[in-house]
Amino acid sequence: MSKQAQAATDTPLTGTVLAVQANFYQVQLQAAQNFPSSQLLCTRRSRLKKLRQQVMVGDQVVVEEPDWLGQRGAIASILPRQSQLARPPIANVNQILLMFALAEPKLDPQQLTRFLVTAEQTHLPIILCFNKRDLTTYATQKAWRDRMKRWGYDPILISLQTGVGLKALERPLREHITVASGLSGVGKSSLINHFIPDIDLRVGRVSERWGQGRHTTRHVELFELSKGGFLADTPGFNQPSLSNILPAQLGQCFPEIRQRLSQARCQFKDCQHMDEPNCAVRGDWERYPYYLNLLAEVTEEHAKRQMTATTEARTKRKSGKRGKIKNEPKLETKRYRRPSRRQLQQDLQNIDLDHLEHSSP
Ligand SMILES: Nc1nc2c(ncn2[C@@H]2O[C@H](COP(=O)(O)OP(=O)(O)OP(=O)(O)O)[C@@H](O)[C@H]2O)c(=O)[nH]1
Ligand SMILES: [Zn+2]
DSSP, X not given: OOHHHHHHHHSOEEEEEEEEEXXXXXXXXXXXXXXXXXXXXXXXXXXXXXXXXXXXXXXXXXXXXXXXXXXXXXXXXEOOOSOEETTTTEXXXXXXXXXXXXXXXTOOHHHXXXXXXXXXXXXXXXEEEEEOGGGSXXXXXXXXXXXXXXXXXXXXXXXXXXXXXXXXXXXXXXXXXXXXXXXXXXXXXXXXXXHOTTHHHHHHHHHHHHTGGGGTOOXXXXXXXXXXXXXXXXXXXXXXXXXXXXXXXXGGGOXXXXXXXXXXXXXXXTOOSSSOTTOSSOSSOTTHHHHHHXXXXXXXXXXXXXXXXXXXXXXXXXXXXXXXXXXXXOOOSGGXXXXXXXXXXXXXXXXXXXXXXXXXX
């Protein structure tokens, strides 16, 4: 064994999980540690399996028994998570990069709001980035910048074509785990190409993931940035779904509402800011109509979900003849059931005991 490899085996290995596939985990070892290989393909120790501890992309892990030749290892433990996103499933995400284009495709404020609200739901910091500034005039750029300020955001305007503004984006990405999200065609692939130097090696894989197939695949992967930090692609995050949001939570996803509520209070604690008296939020601000539309949408979704939950609680799925699935009503309470022989016997015993207790002197 070389001196370097020997030293490596003596030091506890830590790293970041880049990808999970079946029962294998691609782990990027901490850059500061000078190991013979920067990545190991790992399995999970059976102890973790027994504890039902899932390893997620983004997890910081301790790796044991490295096989430097075969580039293999085993994950011994997971360090405590700072955060955990459900969709996409990534641990320790520090921020969300919302990427839109100022033109081609046209920047649509309602669509942008859906993305913003979805991102706000995570409570993570949001970096709002507008690409393709080379396609617009200075006046248009200024108008969007001012408009976003009124919405409560400070956008970074870039052009991946000309390179303008990229320095401003580089800084917040450094040393962080960032999840990128945005519509198709806004320039996410171009962004990856710019920030990841060995992308040539990955073009096939990347275009698969960032191109056609990505809405259907649930695969998530982190890419290491040249200046440090990781960027994740976001299957399933590209068509924002508001279906999980509760009507009462929606207001908190608008900076304009948060700001108004920090200065004044609505009369009712559960005010939905529609037509309640003495509401501090209702008013003449640009996205108020968007808020009302989304509120109607999430309220409807919520009612549907509750209905489904009630139906499921009252019925059981049974496969009938020829494998046909049908819903049958569940027996509501025990009193509709015929008591089992054992239950009857037990009840009798209890009666006897009661009787004895009461009748004993
Ligand atoms: N003019 C201009 N075009 C750009 C810029 N960035 C990207 N493009 C072009 O926009 C198109 C889409 O860019 P991609 O990087 O593929 O965008 P994407 O978001 O990955 O899109 P999909 O791969 O369709 O998901 C390409 O033709 C790019 O050349 C830019 O800053 N300015
Ligand atoms: Zn209100």
